[in-house]
């Protein structure tokens with residue numbers, strides 16, 4: 001009684017709350033798995049007792065209703081006859097073309113000028129769980145509309161949240177290629193723990209792909225999940241969260257995610273706390289061991305398109321083949337484009353061929369964030385848009401790996417004898433030229 005009275009007198013002593021922000025960064029049926037992962041995460045949050053009004057979910061929301069979906073209005077995150085429909089009750093707060101990187105940042109920082117709906121209103125007593133799933137590359141992750149999210153903006157946003165005292169603990173699970181590059185400067189005592197699907201130099205993996213994407217007797221025709229996401233969520237589904245610690249989940253998930261290196265960054269001081277305290281107290285669902293149906297994210301478009309060509313009925317073969325070929329062509333164009341950018345940047349160096357090879361293959365560390373941001377923006381704005389990859393700017397799920405080339409150029413400015421302005425011009429010119437060629441070919 002006394003406590004209640006005190007709480008009424010001092011509203012600031014309100015009980016600690018749990019919050020969750022979940023974002024899927026892609027669109028298109030070929031990216032089915034990201035929205036299935038996101039809705040599954042939503043379900044886990046809800047079952048664990050995070051209040052529905054404290055969960056903010058953003059995704060394009062075009063997959064459940066896609067004409068390609070064999071189960072209209074439903075999404076599945078794992079195969080099987082008893083696979084639950086994760087779309088049922090999955091409440092999407094922001095959908096369609098307003099889902100951008102800026103919106104994600106505005107929601108996190110409670111900026112209601114930018115986000116015209118639910119925003120994170122957590123306090124310094126609260127725990128916050130953030131989950132992002134999508135394509136990425138060194139220093140960047142994709143959103144379904146507008147430009148990518150750059151590491152420098154994410155880093156600034158996390159600092160803003162810290163200074164606005166928006167959490168007691170924040171746990172960020174990120175699934176994307178090279179996602180280990182997105183948290184370069186978390187402090188050991190900053191109360192932020194980030195766990196990523198891969199290190200800064202490798203792909204993450206989709207899973208339940210091809211023949212394995214079978215639900216209730218039908219093949220979905222797209223991968224059902226991503227390996228890291230499915231592994232942590234199926235672990236949560238086992239319902240041991242009240243007692244399981246982050247350290248033990250991370251170590252289990254690291255073992256299961258055996259195609260890439262799960263990494264953790266930042267404040268590990270609460271790794272030994274039970275997950276249920278921060279994240280959830282899961283419901284008990286059936287355990288399905290992950291099968292080895294995983295595909296490197298970079299190759300999912302091409303391998304699914306090939307799978308589709310093999311499996312569609314005869315009358316649809318030629319359409320499926322055309323799609324497969326256009327994906328191959330777009331990949332080749334991107335390979336050539338970034339090779340040319342590297343070549344041109346190296347034109348004035350001592351050994352141009354050797355220099356070009358270095359720019360394409362090297363794995364320099366991202367230091368000059370402003371330079372990298374400028375070049376990555378140039379690609380978004382000026383490079384050809386790959387319709388076969390559902391891209392909205394010059395980046396797509398395949399070519400984001402070449403973000404590393406831009407990074408190498410930035411770190412190599414001295415050797416190349418070129419400043420940012422010159423590099424930026426090269427990227428722009430090559431992009432515009434590649435676009436012109438594409439248009440001529442079509």
Ligand SMILES: *[C@@H]1O[C@H](CO)[C@@H](O)[C@H](O)[C@H]1NC(C)=O
Pocket residue numbers: 102103106109111113114115
């Ligand atoms: C708030 O959101 C608007 C719109 O996205 C943005 O232009 C502005 O910079 C944001 N303010 C802060 C402080 O981040």
Ligand SMILES: *[C@@H]1O[C@H](CO)[C@@H](O)[C@H](O)[C@H]1NC(C)=O
Pocket residue numbers: 256258290291292
């Ligand atoms: C990775 O894990 C899967 C599922 O547990 C297993 O089938 C596969 O053999 C493992 N692969 C390697 C290379 O360890």
